[in-house]
Amino acid sequence: MTKTTVPIGPQHPLLKEPMSFQLGLEGERVAESAMRIGYVHRGIERLCQERSYVQNIYLLERVCGICSHVHATTYSRAVEALMGVEVPPRGVYLRALMCEFERIHSHLLWLGVIARNIGFDTIFNYAWRDREIVLDIMEDLSGGRVSHAANTLGGSRFDLTDEHRDKILEQLQIMDAQIQLLLGAVEHERTLRERTRGIGKLTLEQIHRYCVVGPVARASGLDIDLRRDRHEAPYDRLEFAVPVHTDGDVWARTLVRVQEAVESVSLCRQILNSLPEGPVTTRVPRRVPAGEAISRSEAPRGEVIYYVRSDGSDKPARVKVRTPTLTALVTLSEQLADVQMADVSVVLSGVDLCIACADR
Amino acid sequence: MVPFRLLVYPGFLFLFFCAMLFSWLDRRIIARVQGRVGPPWYQPLADFIKLLTKEDVLTTGAHALASSVLPMVSLVSVLTAALYVPVAGVSADSFDGDLIVVLFLLSMPALTYFLAGWVSVGVYSIIGGHRSLLQYFSYEVPFLIALAGPAVLSGSWRIADIIAYQGHTIWGALTQPLGFLLAVVGLIGKLKRDPLDIPKAKSEVVGGPLTEFSGRKLALWHLALDMQTVVGIFLLVNLFLGGSRFLTGLPAFPVFALKALGVLLMLSLASALYARLRIDQLATLGSRWLAPLALLQVAVVLWMRG
Numbered sequence: 001m002t003k004t005t006v007p008i009g010p011q012h013p014l015l016k017e018p019m020s021f022q023l024g025l026e027g028e029r030v031a032e033s034a035m036r037i038g039y040v041h042r043g044i045e046r047l048c049q050e051r052s053y054v055q056n057i058y059l060l061e062r063v064c065g066i067c068s069h070v071h072a073t074t075y076s077r078a079v080e081a082l083m084g085v086e087v088p089p090r091g092v093y094l095r096a097l098m099c100e101f102e103r104i105h106s107h108l109l110w111l112g113v114i115a116r117n118i119g120f121d122t123i124f125n126y127a128w129r130d131r132e133i134v135l136d137i138m139e140d141l142s143g144g145r146v147s148h149a150a151n152t153l154g155g156s157r158f159d160l161t162d163e164h165r166d167k168i169l170e171q172l173q174i175m176d177a178q179i180q181l182l183l184g185a186v187e188h189e190r191t192l193r194e195r196t197r198g199i200g201k202l203t204l205e206q207i208h209r210y211c212v213v214g215p216v217a218r219a220s221g222l223d224i225d226l227r228r229d230r231h232e233a234p235y236d237r238l239e240f241a242v243p244v245h246t247d248g249d250v251w252a253r254t255l256v257r258v259q260e261a262v263e264s265v266s267l268c269r270q271i272l273n274s275l276p277e278g279p280v281t282t283r284v285p286r287r288v289p290a291g292e293a294i295s296r297s298e299a300p301r302g303e304v305i306y307y308v309r310s311d312g313s314d315k316p317a318r319v320k321v322r323t324p325t326l327t328a329l330v331t332l333s334e335q336l337a338d339v340q341m342a343d344v345s346v347v348l349s350g351v352d353l354c355i356a357c358a359d360r
Numbered sequence: 361m362v363p364f365r366l367l368v369y370p371g372f373l374f375l376f377f378c379a380m381l382f383s384w385l386d387r388r389i390i391a392r393v394q395g396r397v398g399p400p401w402y403q404p405l406a407d408f409i410k411l412l413t414k415e416d417v418l419t420t421g422a423h424a425l426a427s428s429v430l431p432m433v434s435l436v437s438v439l440t441a442a443l444y445v446p447v448a449g450v451s452a453d454s455f456d457g458d459l460i461v462v463l464f465l466l467s468m469p470a471l472t473y474f475l476a477g478w479v480s481v482g483v484y485s486i487i488g489g490h491r492s493l494l495q496y497f498s499y500e501v502p503f504l505i506a507l508a509g510p511a512v513l514s515g516s517w518r519i520a521d522i523i524a525y526q527g528h529t530i531w532g533a534l535t536q537p538l539g540f541l542l543a544v545v546g547l548i549g550k551l552k553r554d555p556l557d558i559p560k561a562k563s564e565v566v567g568g569p570l571t572e573f574s575g576r577k578l579a580l581w582h583l584a585l586d587m588q589t590v591v592g593i594f595l596l597v598n599l600f601l602g603g604s605r606f607l608t609g610l611p612a613f614p615v616f617a618l619k620a621l622g623v624l625l626m627l628s629l630a631s632a633l634y635a636r637l638r639i640d641q642l643a644t645l646g647s648r649w650l651a652p653l654a655l656l657q658v659a660v661v662l663w664m665r666g
Contacts, residue, residue, distance in 0.1 A: 004483060004486075004487070005483070006483050006484070006487065007483070012566065013562040013563055013566055014562075014563040014564070025487075028487075028639065028640075115635070116563070117563040118563075118635045118636055119554055119555060119557060119561060119563075119635055119636025120634070120635035120636070121390075121394060121554070121632070122393060122394045122632045122633065123635075125394035125395055125396060126394070126395060129395050189635070191555065191634045191635035191636075191637065192635050194635075194637075194641065195635050195636070195637075195638065340638060340639075340640065341487065341564060341565075342558070342561070342564050342638045342639060343638070344564065345561075345563040345564055
């Protein structure tokens with residue numbers, strides 16, 4: 001049978017960010033695939049060495065267009081560890097609050113993208129409409145819908161009053177109803193299940209081999225979540241479930257992500273209700289002592305790792321970012337083997353790639 | 361009288377108006393279901409005019425003559441089919457067996473659509489073209505068998521006779537509910553609408569066979585598809601919903617229009633409520649369910665005739 005080479009990308013309606021695939025098709029079956037990334041490389045890690053520690057917070061926020069806050073938070077935590085500074089409890093809670101809002105935002109955005117890619121525009125429109133509620137809350141809190149600039153070394157840059165908290169709780173009430181509606185639609189709509197079940201399967205063994213993290217790992221039965229496993233504030237005082245499924249296909253990933261968003265709504269509510277009193281920031285020393293630190297967080301796509309090395313000057317000697325997308329990217333060639341051309345879109349959207357994060 | 365029927369009502373101008381109206385209503389209904397507002401009434405017309413003014417690009421290696429003739433063939437077959445499909449009891453022409461001619465002419469766009477992918481050399485176009493042929497075999501067989509139901513029941517292949525037969529009995533959709541549903545599904549496949557927009561699925565094959573078309577040619581393709589929607593809906597109204605039944609003249613029109621809008625509503629809701637099927641899922645559905653059910657319906661019709 002003759003092979004046709006079909007290019008997906010760097011620009012293609014399926015892709016939300018530039019990357020490139022060359023698919024070798026036999027009929028409608030994908031016989032081979034080659035991937036190329038690096039189209040959105042901006043040299044952020046190098047730029048970090050040219051800027052001061054505080055400037056870097058706002059630069060690193062630009063790593064990702066969706067989970068910007070978790071990048072800034074993880075970086076700040078690394079620098080705070082170098083300085084030996086403890087963030088006041090209220091600051092920790094507010095940072096976590098923003099991270100949870102971001103998780104809801106990210107998962108709803110993803111649900112919209114996959115629904116759009118399998119031709120289910122109604123779910124796409126519903127998910128993106130409901131995501132607006134979270135974006136509005138985040139804009140209220142920090143002034144920014146996507147890049148919040150809500151972090152500073154030593155704590156949070158925003159605080160909230162009691163009236164403000166009540167207003168957010170009200171908005172969360174609406175959010176809760178909407179997200180339950182989406183969960184019901186996802187669980188019961190047959191065409192959605194038919195298109196995603198059994199596609200892009202990853203076994204637990206493959207997850208271990210490629211060190212996959214986040215929702216993709218949890219959909220294959222690997223029960224990891226840094227928020228729960230690290231026993232740190234504020235998550236050690238909050239009650240939440242970590243959804244785990246064992247099928248390992250895109251259907252399981254869909255369920256994991258939507259159920260996680262439901263948990264995040266409940267987490268936001270708990271954080272707002274148990275917000276400790278006190279200052280949101282603490283004073284930090286002007287100099288960062290020489291040394292190195294590693295910091296990890298559970299981003300919407302899984303564990304993000306920051307490594308920061310200081311030589312005692314006002315600029316970091318090295319900042320290294322390991323994003324969760326990188327681990328998922330390397331599984332793609334195995335996931336794409338032998339799938340139908342029509343399922344390529346499902347496989348690619350199923351892992352929730354953030355190319356800008358991976359390229360930096 | 362004949363030029364008026366050909367060009368104005370129920371001919372070209374009326375069809376053009378209906379194409380724009382139906383396309384707007386369709387977008388509007390889907391938008392409302394999805395919690396959006398939808399476009400203003402002049403949007404389809406504005407889109408059409410805008411496309412006419414755009415540059416007409418021909419890809420290297422594409423067949424120039426074929427790519428300009430194909431959209432016209434598609435449009436002309438739909439317009440010719442429309443001559444024999446009565447609107448509120450009025451048609452430009454009618455003869456014994458016109459239903460078969462209409463079905464043949466309505467199949468022509470599928471062929472030109474496949475060829476459009478073939479003559480424009482892009483890889484997405486060719487894959488889209490292949491898919492459109494596969495899809496054709498899945499929906500066309502049950503569609504044709506389902507439409508044979510009313511003809512067999514009334515004992516005539518003339519659309520006017522089928523309407524008249526329903527006029528002194530009841531709607532075809534009531535005697536053959538299964539056939540009506542299958543015809544609607546077949547029409548969705550024929551028009552390549554969501555959830556059967558497999559040949560032109562954006563996230564898979566970009567624009568399908570029409571990927572490399574632009575400007576006037578793309579405008580013609582869109583117009584042909586919009587008119588095909590109108591003619592297809594009118595055909596179903598005539599065969600299954602009794603057309604305008606015993607009414608004639610002016611009072612017949614609102615009745616007919618309401619029925620046509622009802623069928624359009626079914627198409628729009630189907631678009632909004634389901635995810636796109638995969639081509640192999642459609643092929644399985646077509647051969648395992650749609651075609652046997654259509655045969656079953658015809659068997660029931662034969663039994664009803666005694």
